[in-house]
Amino acid sequence: MHGTHNAISDSRNDAIKISVNGELFSRENAKISVFDSGYLVGDGVWEAMRLHHNTLVFLDEHLDRMWTASATIGMKLPWTKAELTEKILDVLNANEMTDGVHVRVMVTRGIKKTPSQDPRLTISGPNLVIIPEFKIADEATKKKGITLFTSTIRRGSPDYLDPRLNCHSKLHEVQALVQAIEAGADEALMLDVNGFVATCNATNFFIIKNEEVWTSTGKYCMNGITRGKVIEVCRLHNIPCIEKDFSLFDVYGADEAFVTGTFGGLTPVTKIDGRAIGDGNKWPLTNKLSQLYNELIAMQIQK
Known part of the structure; x- marks a missing residue:
């Protein structure tokens, strides 16, 4: 394939730790319920950001966009922006990542009691998944x-x-x-x-x-x-x-x-x-x- 998401292969990604609601899992064990709102009906928001030299670039803009998107779909986030930032940094530190990293942060409305669009059937708080990868665009x-x-x-x-x-x-x-x-x-x-x-x-x-x-x-x-x-x-x-x-x-x-x-x-x-x-x-x-x-x-x- 050829496109804007072409990345240089990095074997370190085989051993990354992924955060699912604050708990770290290996790549092959990072899973979420089939009753998750995002899986069932695409009910969630996400952000992708870059880590350059220990800096999450344009972090404020990314967080502002996530909070705006969450408000738009009527989903209240249970963390402050500072608290979510700490969660992201915790995952990066656990993976010993400092540079050349792409971070995907995904929030869904939560677990449903039964497959349905109805948000009133959600029986948990929002699910938070953070996937960091060593990922540099192919020049x-x-x-x-x-x-x-x-x-x-x-x-x-x-x-x-x-x-x-x-x-x-x-x-x-x-x-x-x-x-x-x-x-x-x-x-x-x-x-x-x-x-x-x-x-x-x-x-x-x-x-x-x-x-x-x-x-x-x-x-x-x-x-x-x-x-x-x-x-x-x-x-x-x-x-x-x-x-x-x-x-x-x-x-x-x-x-x-x-x-x-x-x-x-x-x-x-x-x-x-x-x-x-x-x-x-x-x-x-x-x-x-x-x-x-x-x-x-x-x-x-x-x-």
Whole structure:
């Protein structure tokens, strides 16, 4: 496979300890009940964050997003942000992890009395799973870039499942990715309900036209932390960055395109729907933004 989640293989992950409600388990023994709300109906929220040089990068933003998502689905978290941070750090310390780590934090509504959507049938508090892995993005992906295919699966409207919600219900993104893979692409580009470009199945999408950086309005895309940081560095360095509606007409004629995500940072896009984007493998502004984003991470580490 080739895509934004390509990672360098690390045998240390065979022996990682995973936290399930505060108890540590080996990878093969980390299990949760089949009556868990997340397993039964996708009822839960999650975050993924990076550990660089003993620093959980952009931690405040990730926690804010998790608390917002939990409030959105009517699930009260039984910890403070400081307490959840301690739980994450405990797992990292137990694994002797200090750098090059990807942490996935998942919270579901809890155990159900019987299979059902009804939250009143939940008989436990929220389930918390923390999975830390030694995981570094493969630089070959950035050098090669990725290809996209525009899926017929649209991003949802905010009135039925807000696309900004980082929840366990990801089936429509999976459907979009399946279409893209079957079409021979690496990942999927998704349009919003009005036909404008919204996002990708697991990353946020940007194009560059005439030295301007364009991304969607944010109404129909994932509330990406990296997306927000790219917009921030553009403004800090006087690089025009516009959140706007644009269509595939604009995308096919772009000078450059890239996607953003917590794991891979910025990854160039070489083709969309079989059409080459820009000038082959030359991505001057994408590379500059990637450098500025890495400098922002370095500033976080130094705090």
